[in-house]
Amino acid sequence: MPDTRSGPGRLLIAVYGLFAVAATARSGVQIATRFAEAPVAYLLSAFAAVVYVVATVTLAVGSRTSRRVAWVSCAVELVGVVVVGAVSYLVPSWFPQATVWSHFGSGYLFIPLVLPVLGLLWLRRTAATAV
Amino acid sequence: MIDFLATALIVLALVCAAWALLLAVLDKPLTLDTKLTLGIAGAVVLLEFGLLVQAVIGVVKLIGLDRDIASATFVGYLIGPVVVLPLAGFWAIAERSRWGAAVLVVGCLSVPVMIVRLQQIWAGHA
Numbered sequence: 063m064p065d066t067r068s069g070p071g072r073l074l075i076a077v078y079g080l081f082a083v084a085a086t087a088r089s090g091v092q093i094a095t096r097f098a099e100a101p102v103a104y105l106l107s108a109f110a111a112v113v114y115v116v117a118t119v120t121l122a123v124g125s126r127t128s129r130r131v132a133w134v135s136c137a138v139e140l141v142g143v144v145v146v147g148a149v150s151y152l153v154p155s156w157f158p159q160a161t162v163w164s165h166f167g168s169g170y171l172f173i174p175l176v177l178p179v180l181g182l183l184w185l186r187r188t189a190a191t192a193v
Numbered sequence: 194m195i196d197f198l199a200t201a202l203i204v205l206a207l208v209c210a211a212w213a214l215l216l217a218v219l220d221k222p223l224t225l226d227t228k229l230t231l232g233i234a235g236a237v238v239l240l241e242f243g244l245l246v247q248a249v250i251g252v253v254k255l256i257g258l259d260r261d262i263a264s265a266t267f268v269g270y271l272i273g274p275v276v277v278l279p280l281a282g283f284w285a286i287a288e289r290s291r292w293g294a295a296v297l298v299v300g301c302l303s304v305p306v307m308i309v310r311l312q313q314i315w316a317g318h319a
Contacts, residue, residue, distance in 0.1 A: 072288040076281060076296040080303055083277060091265045 066124035066188050074184055077177060078118040085111035085162055100159040106146065107161045113139050117181060129185060136181035143167055143174050195250055199312060202243050203305045209236050210301035216294035223286050223293045233297070237282055240304065244275045263314050270311040274304045
């Protein structure tokens with residue numbers, strides 16, 4: 063099984079790690095200080111944070127099981143950013159406070175939209191070259 | 194907040210990011226045995242030291258502050274770069290290809306972002 067954490071994977075995991083740290087810290091502060099303002103948005107932020115942490119760790123580990131979990135995390139992320147992104151445009155009142163996935167991640171340079179795609183492609187690439 | 198230090202740290206972080214980008218483009222792994230790679234290691238260590246100083250000063254100033262700001266977020270952005278930069282550094286050094294330097298580009302670019310957010314929160318518009 064080729065390494066998921068060498069070459070471009072190294073950079074991918076670094077960006078995932080950055081998002082994991084940022085999303086966890088941000089959602090921790092939101093839930094601790096002003097949860098009542100927008101419980102749905104903040105719970106969603108917390109969920110996104112967990113997904114980023116799982117994706118970071120499983121991509122870094124790269125064993126057979128962990129690759130499978132990483133694939134699911136990336137897929138969940140992609141669905142999340144597309145669905146939440148669409149809903150945040152169609153029914154803005156559902157998300158009074160922005161989440162990392164609102165507006166397809168436009169507040170984060172659209173990285174949340176690009177990241178899961180790159181993650182899935184990287185998993186496929188490293189699997190394809192497996193001996 | 195401490196405008197001079199913050200500005201200096203932003204400039205230093207951008208210099209480090211540009212330097213790391215150069216290494217990545219030139220396909221130089223972070224071997225730490227050439228002038229270019231040792232130089233960036235020194236610059237990143239200096240940046241980390243400056244971020245630590247900023248974190249200490251920031252917490253002290255926050256304690257003595259007589260107006261209301263988003264203090265939890267403020268402390269988060271003080272500690273954030275102090276933690277992220279060394280993590281990025283070690284993650285980068287363990288990679289023996291140009292992608293190690295690319296990791297450092299991202300790590301260094303995250304520093305100015307966090308410092309700008311820090312200044313916004315200090316100014317009161319979180």
